[in-house]
Amino acid sequence: MLKRLVPAAALIAATLAPSATLAQVVRSSSTVPVYNFVQLSVNAATIAPDEFKARTEEIRSCGDARKLAKTIGARVNNGDTVMSTLLPYDLRPILASTQTGRATPVLVEEGSALHVVVICHRS
16 A cells, blocks of 8 residues: 655655754653654656555665665665654654664655655664
């Protein structure tokens, strides 16, 4: 099943990494989940949603995600120490239920793009 997330265009880009110093403080003093992740995005016209879903379900690590991105020509956004409270509200429960090293269900951006997020590390 593909999940529709609105707006997905800025899923991660607007929330990427606060400074390393702030991130260290957040990690040591907060009970809010903090994620390190990779987001893969493709134009929906370049790959069928079902194929993208099948390929991303095989991901078992962030290294796998980066390799797949090269293979299918996906854009890669890296998120380093991003607090869950800075992420879109719709995305928070999806990330919370996604295992580390695995991809989220495919997130569809109004038919124009497909996205998955792979959690590299959470604290």
